[in-house]
């Protein structure tokens with residue numbers, strides 16, 4: 001196989017950095033990725049999309065030497081690497097002042113989170129203000145969120161159990177802030193874990209890292225003593241050091257300015273969650289119904305002490321429900337299942353509110369007002385596609401998010417691209433791709449999409465998981481993407497882009513409502529700890545809106561329908577897609593080489609599956625056959641006219657002919673590297689790079705010539721000494737311009753006169769001379785290669801001799 005042209009790697013390696021179009025076939029692609037992987041080359045480019053295969057082993061390829069190597073280098077100039085994506089997106093943001101987004105996708109355990117961290121580290125290292133506090137704070141937010149939002153699953157020892165979108169803001173190349181949006185933290189994990197899994201890392205870290213005295217303060221013991229921590233069967237993860245990670249966490253708290261009392265509140269909430277998990281109930285049978293008694297008092301006492309809540313109210317909330325109907329308080333005692341649910345619901349609410357509070361607090365620190373004035377580079381690390389033994393409501397949402405992301409990818413890569421070719425009359429062979437719009441409709445269209453049915457059911461008091469399932473069967477039984485189970489199991493199947501998945505609908509309604517009982521919210525609002533009370537007051541207020549009554553002019557309180565989890569998530573996904581659509585996207589596709597977390601072990605069938613279902617094979621085809629770079633005719637002429645190097649162009653030529661003349665300067669061997677459309681030039685990425693390189697060289701040469709001649713001129717005419725006189729400036733400039741044959745001088749001179757007049761007036765009025773700057777600016781507006789160069793002569797007046805402080809600048813207009 002020949003090495004693709006833009007490959008900056010070593011051809012003797014025998015495996016391409018870029019996949020070759022002429023030998024396009026899935027076996028070849030797979031073989032290429034495998035051969036590279038076996039040579040410890042985990043990254044491969046397909047066009048500008050980076051494919052990354054998880055090595056499960058750290059290579060020494062992310063150091064400062066590599067940052068320097070990739071800094072400012074265009075994509076394809078060096079071997080594939082995450083830093084090449086970091087470098088290109090950063091440069092593009094700086095050059096075009098356009099927001100960028102790097103979409104990192106892949107299955108759980110494929111390496112998305114690591115990739116996100118590495119790109120962040122790259123950006124922190126190259127940004128113009130690498131050592132400032134804000135950069136450090138942005139980086140430190142990551143381990144903090146990992147402690148609270150990541151956990152061990154059977155697929156990944158450090159699995160992100162929430163989606164995150166981090167927008168990093170830059171001003172003049174410096175990081176000035178970042179904002180994190182979080183999506184759908186997995187709540188069930190707080191109270192239940194499958195075998196071999198763990199709860200969120202932070203619990204194990206505080207228990208391992210706190211001193212004996214600290215643990216005593218919160219009434220804590222070792223991890224294996226807690227029901228919420230020991231269900232997975234093993235509280236340790238081999239190769240992960242909880243003590244060390246506790247130290248990292250406290251370091252992050254410090255850098256992010258968490259104060260003593262804030263940290264204290266966080267630990268109190270975490271400890272309370274653990275105490276909640278160890279509460280147990282005794283069943284009490286009486287003649288009419290089953291009720292419960294609290295089995296242990298110690299945990300309640302600790303929770304009441306830590307959360308500063310009334311012990312009696314707490315006991316009541318755990319064993320009964322209080323409702324108010326027309327002024328009457330009705331207490332309904334719980335049976336054992338209800339009591340356990342109530343315990344778990346409070347624990348989940350405490351932890352998830354804490355998580356939201358942490359994200360908000362981090363954003364307060366890292367995202368300040370500078371945002372408005374800056375461009376952004378965003379990173380999306382969103383949960384991978386999930387298919388477990390039992391898939392529930394959480395998996396449906398996660399897989400819906402994945403469908404949405406795949407749709408965004410398809411939109412960008414296939415639809416928009418192919419539409420553009422036909423609009424521009426470009427000769428193009430249509431490429432079929434798996435359009436997943438029908439799955440998205442099945443899931444979320446209104447009113448009959450599965451999530452819409454679920455939302456509707458949640459507003460009917462009589463509805464159940466069964467009635468929800470029946471409605472799904474009724475509406476979709478004939479949809480080829482939907483399948484009913486053969487038996488009467490509470491299940492349905494969906495054919496996702498990544499494969500067929502079976503969902504079990506048990507608890508779908510409850511999980512979607514996710515309402516914390518209003519009496520429990522009221523209880524938590526009564527906490528004497530202001531932060532805790534505030535967290536739940538915000539929760540209470542979100543469900544209550546105030547409107548002004550038109551007739552009475554008084555405020556009346558209206559309780560809106562509580563938003564469901566699915567509705568909230570769908571809305572945040574749409575808003576995410578909306579903000580991503582306003583950015584220029586880059587894609588990193590992470591692949592898992594095997595299902596055993598085994599280092600450097602490549603299972604072809606596992607990788608091929610992922611290549612197939614993510615549409616990578618079609619993507620490779622379209623990127624290689626297509627012309628991903630498009631530039632409108634005027635912009636193309638403006639950018640590349642230097643290539644004409646003085647060659648005369650008839651003023652009667654149409655823009656497309658001018659573009660063709662410019663393109664012809666590169667010779668016939670590049671004829672298949674571009675197409676001329678109706679309004680734009682379409683190019684391969686490698687060809688654009690070539691043009692930029694050739695053009696850049698010509699530009700630099702002409703700037704150097706001009707600089708040299710100006711220096712000579714200044715010396716000859718003793719320009720510095722004559723600057724004080726307007727007339728002399730005119731003469732000098734005119735002489736220089738005349739000699740250089742730069743015409744169209746009038747505007748420049750008029751401006752100089754006006755500026756100098758102003759300067760003199762200011763002097764006459766006795767204003768301070770200090771700091772005045774005389775700017776003599778001449779835009780050289782010719783068709784010669786010097787076009788676009790600006791001569792700036794700056795004079796700082798607050799000097800003792802006229803020459804001091806003079807600066808001559810020759811700027812390249814770009």
Ligand SMILES: Nc1ncnc2c1ncn2[C@@H]1O[C@H](COP(=O)(O)OP(=O)(O)OP(=O)(O)O)[C@@H](O)[C@H]1O
Pocket residue numbers: 054055056057058059106107108109110111112113114115156157158159160161382383384590
């Ligand atoms: N570039 C890399 N070099 C070395 N090891 C890596 C790399 N990327 C990932 N890994 C290893 O693979 C593990 C899983 O990666 P990561 O957590 O990034 O996966 P993920 O795609 O984010 O999964 P999830 O969706 O579950 O969060 C990491 O903990 C690390 O051990």
